Amino acid sequence: MRMTYFDANAPGTTGYTIVTNGFKLYAIHAHQDDGGHQFYEDNAYPVQGTMWLYMPMDPGERLVEICGQYGAHPGQVHYISLMVRTSGVSGASQHIARWLR
Numbered sequence: 001m002r003m004t005y006f007d008a009n010a011p012g013t014t015g016y017t018i019v020t021n022g023f024k025l026y027a028i029h030a031h032q033d034d035g036g037h038q039f040y041e042d043n044a045y046p047v048q049g050t051m052w053l054y055m056p057m058d059p060g061e062r063l064v065e066i067c068g069q070y071g072a073h074p075g076q077v078h079y080i081s082l083m084v085r086t087s088g089v090s091g092a093s094q095h096i097a098r099w100l101r
Helices: 038-042 092-100
Strands: 013-020 025-032 051-056 063-073 077-086
Antiparallel strands (some): 063 077
């Protein structure tokens, strides 16, 4: 399964939603300041086990790097790890740091 396209660092982006089940990365969605919710209404992702992670962005903050890694532990437990780096120390960076505490 391939991840869908998203418009990174577009003007007016207020945050990003990452859609995953911990094993597959389904989508990254860029939220615009228009307040539309069509993305959530049109999704076709499995309901059970799907996680929706929202990362707010401050005005002027940009995505700098997204790294993903698929792997398996002994016994074939598959997983995905994802690292998102932004240009600021606020917004998404602080949100994730608070979540990890």
